[in-house]
Every structure is written in C-alpha cells, then in structure tokens.
Amino acid sequence: MLISQQLLERPMAGGRPFALTALRHPTVSTLLADHRVLLADLLHGLGSPLHIVLPEIFEENVVRLRRAFADAGVTADILFAKKANKADCYVASAASLGLGVDVAGAPELVKALAGGVPGHRIGISGPEKDDALHALAVQHGCLVAVDSISELRRLAATARLAGRQVSVLLRSRTVGQPGSRFGMSAAEREAAVGLCAELADSMSLRGFSFHLNGYSTAERATAANEMIEHCLDARQRGLLAADLVNIGGGLPVCYVEPRLWDAFLAQDQPAHYHAAKDFKDFYPYGGQSATQAIRAIMAHPVDGDEGLAAKAGRHGVRFVVEPGRALLDQAGFTLYGVQQVDDRRDTDGYAIVTVAGSSFSLSEQWFSSDYLPDPLLISAQPTADELFPACVAGSTCLESDMVTWRKIGFPRPVRRGDHLVYLNTAGYQMDSNESPFHDAALPMKAVIRLGEGEAPPRWRLDGI
Numbered sequence: 388m389l390i391s392q393q394l395l396e397r398p399m400a401g402g403r404p405f406a407l408t409a410l411r412h413p414t415v416s417t418l419l420a421d422h423r424v425l426l427a428d429l430l431h432g433l434g435s436p437l438h439i440v441l442p443e444i445f446e447e448n449v450v451r452l453r454r455a456f457a458d459a460g461v462t463a464d465i466l467f468a469k470k471a472n473k474a475d476c477y478v479a480s481a482a483s484l485g486l487g488v489d490v491a492g493a494p495e496l497v498k499a500l501a502g503g504v505p506g507h508r509i510g511i512s513g514p515e516k517d518d519a520l521h522a523l524a525v526q527h528g529c530l531v532a533v534d535s536i537s538e539l540r541r542l543a544a545t546a547r548l549a550g551r552q553v554s555v556l557l558r559s560r561t562v563g564q565p566g567s568r569f570g571m572s573a574a575e576r577e578a579a580v581g582l583c584a585e586l587a588d589s590m591s592l593r594g595f596s597f598h599l600n601g602y603s604t605a606e607r608a609t610a611a612n613e614m615i616e617h618c619l620d621a622r623q624r625g626l627l628a629a630d631l632v633n634i635g636g637g638l639p640v641c642y643v644e645p646r647l648w649d650a651f652l653a654q655d656q657p658a659h660y661h662a663a664k665d666f667k668d669f670y671p672y673g674g675q676s677a678t679q680a681i682r683a684i685m686a687h688p689v690d691g692d693e694g695l696a697a698k699a700g701r702h703g704v705r706f707v708v709e710p711g712r713a714l715l716d717q718a719g720f721t722l723y724g725v726q727q728v729d730d731r732r733d734t735d736g737y738a739i740v741t742v743a744g745s746s747f748s749l750s751e752q753w754f755s756s757d758y759l760p761d762p763l764l765i766s767a768q769p770t771a772d773e774l775f776p777a778c779v780a781g782s783t784c785l786e787s788d789m790v791t792w793r794k795i796g797f798p799r800p801v802r803r804g805d806h807l808v809y810l811n812t813a814g815y816q817m818d819s820n821e822s823p824f825h826d827a828a829l830p831m832k833a834v835i836r837l838g839e840g841e842a843p844p845r846w847r848l849d850g851i
C-alpha cells in the first residue's frame with residue numbers, strides 16, 4: 388500500500404508552489420523516517436549523488452505483475468527490461484525469481500548471463516544487432532527480435548555456422564504507428580515470414596513483437612491483436628511454432644496520486660519554473676498503475692466483444708512482456724547533498740539550491756522535461772518551518788543543468804549540508820543518462836535490504 392502524506396492542496400494566490408508529493412512505499416518511508424543516520428553516513432562516505440537501490444521492492448513488483456497477468460487469465464513470460472537500471476542487484480533478483488531479462492546489446496546480455504539468468508530466458512530487442520551479438524544469442528539460446536530482412540539473413544547465417552537453430556520474433560510496425568523507425572513494414576514482414584520458412588533449418592519463427600511510443604492501453608491491445616493475426620497467418624504458412632506475442636514494455640508507473648496530478652496540470656504554467664521554462668510534455672506521473680494497465684490491455688475488446696486475453700487463449704498464443712520502469716516502481720531513490728543556496732527570494736521570489744552532482748543523475752531532465760515529484764528536504768540542523776520556494780541546480784558549468792526547474796515549496800529554508808531525496812528514481816532516472824562530465828566519478832549505488840523484525844537494514848555496494 389503506497390502512502391501519500393499529503394491532502395490535495397491548491398496553490399495559494401501569490402504563487403505558492405504546488406506540492407506534488409510523491410507516493411512512497413512503506414519500506415521507503417521506514418528508511419527515511421527511522422534510518423536517516425545510515426543514509427547520511429552512506430551519502431557522506433560514498434559521495435553525492437548516491438542512488439539507493441531496493442531489490443526487495445523489485446521482487447514485490449514481480450509478484451504483483453505475475454498476479455495481474457494470472458488474474459487476467461493469461462500466461463505471460465515477464466522479461467525485465469534491463470536498460471531501465473544498470474544495477475546488478477535487480478538482475479540477481481530476476482534470476483532468483485525465475486524471471487527473464489530483456490537486453491538491448493552485448494554488454495547487457497553479458498551482465499544478464501553473469502547474473503545467473505539462463506540464455507533461454509533472455510530476449511534481445513535492440514535494433515539491427517551486430518554479428519557478435521547474434522553469435523552470443525545463438526550460443527546461449529536467446530530469443531532474438533529481428534528488425535529487418537538483412538538482419539534475419541545475417542542471423543540465419545550465424546546460426547547455420549554454429550549448427551544451431553535460433554528462436555526469433557519478427558518486430559513489425561503497427562498500423563497505428565507506421566512511421567516508427569523500429570520494425571518491418573507489412574511488405575517486409577511478408578517477405579520475412581517466407582524467409583523463415585526457407586531457413587527453417589537454422590531458425591524457428593516463434594512470433595511477433597512491436598515498438599509503441601506512449602502509454603495508451605487501447606493502442607497496445609490493438610497492436611497485440613495485429614501480432615496475433617500475424618501468428619495465425621504464419622501458422623497457415625507452415626510455421627507452426629509461431630505462438631508468442633511480445634507486447635513490449637511501456638507499463639506505466641504512478642508516481643503521485645491521480646487527483647493531485649490532475650490538479651497540478653490544471654494550474655501549471657511557465658511562471659512556476661526557473662527562467663519561465665515552458666515545458667510541453669511530462670511523463671504521466673499520476674496516470675494508471677501497471678496492474679491497471681495490464682487489466683485494461685488484456686480485457687480490451689479486439690474481435691467484437693472478445694477481449695485480447697480471451698482471443699490469445701483461444702489461439703494458444705502466449706504473451707511476452709518487457710517491463711522496465713514498472714518493475715522498478717518504488718525500488719530506489721536518490722540522495723543529493725546541498726552544496727550551496729543562492730537566496731534570491733527578495734529579488735526573484737525563490738532561491739536556487741545547488742547540489743553536489745548534476746542532472747545527468749536524473750535522466751528525465753535530458754528529455755526536454757522535468758522530474759516533477761517534489762524532492763524531500765532532510766535538514767542537517769533543525770530550523771523553524773517556513774515556506775521556502777526554490778529550484779534545484781547541478782554543480783556543473785552548464786546553464787541548463789537543472790535538477791529541478793520547477794520552484795518547489797520546501798517546508799523550511801534549505802541550507803548547505805542538507806540533503807535532498809528524489810523518490811522513485813530507479814526506473815530510468817538513475818543512470819540512463821549518467822555522465823562523467825567534468826571528470827566526475829559516476830554515482831555509486833548502495834543496495835539496502837530492510838532487516839527482519841528488529842534487525843537493522845543491511846547495505847552493500849551494488850556489483851559486489
């Protein structure tokens with residue numbers, strides 16, 4: 388059960404910053420409430436920013452998603468999309484739970500294998516993979532999503548050379564997003580299916596996958612239905628093993644209460660951001676949860692009244708799903724130390740808090756967007772409550788290095804030596820855009836597991 392520690396609050400006249408409180412898993416609340424000294428010591432010892440990763444919550448998410456698919460009446464192979472976080476601890480959790488992993492390239496594949504995930508549970512989805520990656524995939528019996536005829540021919544040649552048969556999905560463009568740079572057009576798919584029949588000694592066509600931008604459950608269900616039809620068509624052409632439909636990732640995560648999110652959007656305007664920044668698009672921070680999305684996708688009517696799950700079941704089609712963000716929901720947060728505060732309240736109405744580290748450790752900032760859930764302030768010294776509007780800057784020489792463009796209504800003045808906590812950052816935020824700019828060391832990740840009963844939490848560096 389996630390806890391929001393805030394009631395709906397509308398901004399006051401005069402531009403009081405809107406409080407967009409992040410939802411918090413009870414484990415995160417416990418760590419922040421009862422183990423501040425540990426967190427402060429880790430930040431002091433390991434450097435700012437510091438990512439805290441929480442594999443127990445990842446494991447809970449696995450159980451929840453598996454249950455959601457079972458409740459929807461479908462068999463789904465869940466592959467954790469590793470690109471969403473580089474920490475090894477999540478792969479270890481995946482291996483221990485018998486979960487698969489989706490990888491985009493050779494380094495991720497090597498990490499997944501080294502983490503104990505068997506090759507037959509690994510899907511390879513990167514576009515136009517090179518021959519070395521193909522060879523590894525063939526050797527380890529991975530499921531390879533193929534993007535083009537030329538890739539299909541190269542992969543078949545590699546498999547033939549190794550004397551093996553490789554399992555493939557054909558990634559196909561959907562009717563709804565025909566302009567995607569990923570996947571085959573209808574004509575290419577037709578030809579690829581024919582080629583799979585010809586190359587049956589070296590490859591087994593297992594089904595179809597697609598890439599979709601966005602979080603529309605109706606669009607994902609419609610695309611999945613197209614892939615079911617492609618499976619049926621392939622079977623008619625003698626490719627009887629075509630029984631998999633990969634519905635991709637894109638299961639949403641809810642970071643803030645939906646009503647709060649709607650209220651936020653209704654009042655949002657450039658004046659609420661540093662430099663009057665005019666953002667056009669945000670992640671849907673207060674949208675559906677992953678389990679709601681699974682229910683909606685699987686129940687979506689695709690053939691008359693028949694839902695997607697029922698149609699798949701009728702045709703013996705199994706789903707593959709590659710969630711990254713959704714499996715990492717609440718499974719980590721990021722601590723920054725405050726390095727300096729430029730109090731411009733008298734002139735500009737808000738302060739600029741500079742943290743040790745940069746916005747490269749909060750990836751959303753590099754997608755023309757802002758990571759909107761409010762950071763929490765942990766004050767080093769007790770101070771009286773007083774609304775303190777401030778945005779947050781990184782300590783690089785880039786004008787655009789803003790960790791939070793939005794003016795946050797901190798409950799107390801922020802001081803040098805305080806800590807800021809960015810919640811729910813494990814999904815993509817931590818490391819997908821990390822950079823050693825200015826020769827900075829890449830931020831460390833500390834894995835924490837809460838102890839049983841009265842036992843204290845245990846921590847270790849990730850990767851050790």
Ligand SMILES: Cc1ncc(COP(=O)(O)O)c(C=O)c1O
Pocket residue numbers: 468471489512635636637638709710711712713
């Ligand atoms: C092929 C593929 N699978 C899975 C994912 C994971 O998506 P998400 O983290 O939104 O679940 C992505 C994201 O880019 C992807 O490209």
